[in-house]
Amino acid sequence: MVLITAGTKEDCRWDLPDDLYYHRKDHIWVSVEGSLVRMGLDAFGQWAAGTLAQMRTFPVGRAIRKGHAFGNLESGKFIGPMRSPVSGKIVEVNTEVVSNPSMVNDDNYGNWIVLVEPSSLEEDLADLPNGAAAIREWMEAELQEFRDKDLLNCD
Amino acid sequence: MKTITKTESPEYIQLSLAAAMTLGLRPGIFYRGAKLSCINLLLTYGKGCAGSCAYCGLQRQRSGRFNRRSFIRVEWPTFPLAEIAARMKKREARVERVCISMVTGGGAVEDTLAVIRALKPLGKPVSVLMAPTILDQKQVMELKKAGAGIGSVAIDAATPELFRRMRGEGVGGPHRWNRYWQCLGEAVEVFGPGNAGCHLIAGLGETEKEMVQTMQQVVDMGANAHLFSFYPEEGSVLEKQSPCPAGRFRRLQLASYLIRNGFSTYGRFSFGGGGRIAGFGIGIAEADIIIESGVPFMTSGCPGQDGMAACTRPYGDGPPGDIRSYPFMPNLEDIAKIKMEMGDK
Numbered sequence: 001m002v003l004i005t006a007g008t009k010e011d012c013r014w015d016l017p018d019d020l021y022y023h024r025k026d027h028i029w030v031s032v033e034g035s036l037v038r039m040g041l042d043a044f045g046q047w048a049a050g051t052l053a054q055m056r057t058f059p060v061g062r063a064i065r066k067g068h069a070f071g072n073l074e075s076g077k078f079i080g081p082m083r084s085p086v087s088g089k090i091v092e093v094n095t096e097v098v099s100n101p102s103m104v105n106d107d108n109y110g111n112w113i114v115l116v117e118p119s120s121l122e123e124d125l126a127d128l129p130n131g132a133a134a135i136r137e138w139m140e141a142e143l144q145e146f147r148d149k150d151l152l153n154c155d
Numbered sequence: 156m157k158t159i160t161k162t163e164s165p166e167y168i169q170l171s172l173a174a175a176m177t178l179g180l181r182p183g184i185f186y187r188g189a190k191l192s193c194i195n196l197l198l199t200y201g202k203g204c205a206g207s208c209a210y211c212g213l214q215r216q217r218s219g220r221f222n223r224r225s226f227i228r229v230e231w232p233t234f235p236l237a238e239i240a241a242r243m244k245k246r247e248a249r250v251e252r253v254c255i256s257m258v259t260g261g262g263a264v265e266d267t268l269a270v271i272r273a274l275k276p277l278g279k280p281v282s283v284l285m286a287p288t289i290l291d292q293k294q295v296m297e298l299k300k301a302g303a304g305i306g307s308v309a310i311d312a313a314t315p316e317l318f319r320r321m322r323g324e325g326v327g328g329p330h331r332w333n334r335y336w337q338c339l340g341e342a343v344e345v346f347g348p349g350n351a352g353c354h355l356i357a358g359l360g361e362t363e364k365e366m367v368q369t370m371q372q373v374v375d376m377g378a379n380a381h382l383f384s385f386y387p388e389e390g391s392v393l394e395k396q397s398p399c400p401a402g403r404f405r406r407l408q409l410a411s412y413l414i415r416n417g418f419s420t421y422g423r424f425s426f427g428g429g430g431r432i433a434g435f436g437i438g439i440a441e442a443d444i445i446i447e448s449g450v451p452f453m454t455s456g457c458p459g460q461d462g463m464a465a466c467t468r469p470y471g472d473g474p475p476g477d478i479r480s481y482p483f484m485p486n487l488e489d490i491a492k493i494k495m496e497m498g499d500k
Contacts, residue, residue: 009179047183048183048184049183049184050176074475076229076470077176077185077475151184151188152184153177153182
């Protein structure tokens with residue numbers, strides 16, 4: 001587990017398991033489970049989005065491409081796509097979470113969003129942060145970008 | 156004697172989700188990097204607001220505790236005023252203005268004065284959104300004396316009949332059209348021309364012509380008209396009513412800008428069927444330049460240090476996926492969308 005912090009505030013602390021892979025910008029985590037991958041929103045992603053009010057995903061059976069949306073999410077003050085870190089086909093949607101997206105705010109790693117059958121997994125994972133050092137390096141750069149844009153409300 | 160529960164004003168106060176995010180009291184980042192530099196506060200009472208306004212999330216008939224109800228579609232969390240003041244001090248550079256919204260009831264007048272006084276050491280300009288039903292001119296003067304620089308009145312409905320139906324007798328509410336306009340006049344008199352504001356909500360059932368006429372009336376009185384797009388609030392009487400159509404709101408935003416800045420007046424506008432704006436009373440080339448600037452479509456609100464709206468109310472009158480009042484300068488893509496919306500049927 002990698003703990004990333006910004007300032008001293010209790011809620012500006014984000015846990016990122018080091019055995020997961022991450023989409024660098026949309027903060028989608030990927031867990032490799034045999035021949036399938038499970039995906040959800042990482043701790044920083046759910047924090048940045050705020051309390052989620054709506055979530056939509058493509059249906060089961062839909063082919064998705066790395067870097068392209070497999071769905072979108074919306075909170076009171078934010079809306080954005082969820083872009084997939086890997087290519088493949090959606091084999092299951094967590095409908096309970098999609099219907100009650102604030103579940104992601106409660107437990108963002110437990111409440112996954114889609115299960116995907118990947119089509120080029122090894123190649124797709126190659127450029128995704130994974131392991132403590134890579135995750136820390138990626139997140140530090142990410143936080144700096146937010147700081148530079150004066151978007152990080154952490155003391 | 157007033158019963159004070161643990162979380163009532165003036166010791167406690169609600170603040171908008173956007174203000175809470177700005178002060179780091181709630182997580183989240185605004186869509187497209189929008190910024191808010193006005194901290195919007197709302198008095199809070201166990202008994203809630205005595206109003207029954209059909210479009211409002213705070214109406215007294217709505218179930219749930221007052222401070223747990225959504226208002227303008229989002230949560231308004233409650234915090235101790237002292238904690239908010241401390242946060243504002245810590246983020247001094249980010250905060251350019253404070254706005255205190257009264258509610259109708261409780262000891263709202265005294266409590267507003269107490270909040271103004273408590274925040275005075277921060278040295279930030281203060282606006283008050285006044286509750287005319289429980290306020291007289293002497294008390295408006297007291298608000299100014301305590302430190303408020305701008306006084307606003309949310310008339311909201313553009314015609315007397317709509318006001319009656321949405322806020323007055325029609326919903327068993329205590330508010331009266333004449334008192335609201337009288338209070339706006341008092342605000343102009345007390346705070347001075349340009350330092351009084353009037354909130355108007357487009358899409359409650361008025362025609363565009365009626366809204367333009369009302370905005371002109373506000374400006375003629377020496378107040379600023381701040382336009383909001385109606386968006387249904389879950390749990391309110393109007394929860395099933397459609398939002399104000401985007402095209403109508405865009406035309407009214409442009410009309411508001413033109414009237415506010417002296418480019419046109421109600422008498423120069425022309426209107427078609429159903430009171431729809433057919434002409435803005437200025438040349439096509441001039442209108443194009445103004446539309447292309449994007450400024451008329453930005454949130455209209457109390458100013459910050461640079462004279463632009465500090466009260467940007469990010470996604471306050473529409474969800475981020477359907478922006479009504481832009482909390483930032485619209486980009487070229489936004490302006491293309493706005494132009495398309497303006498020409499709707």
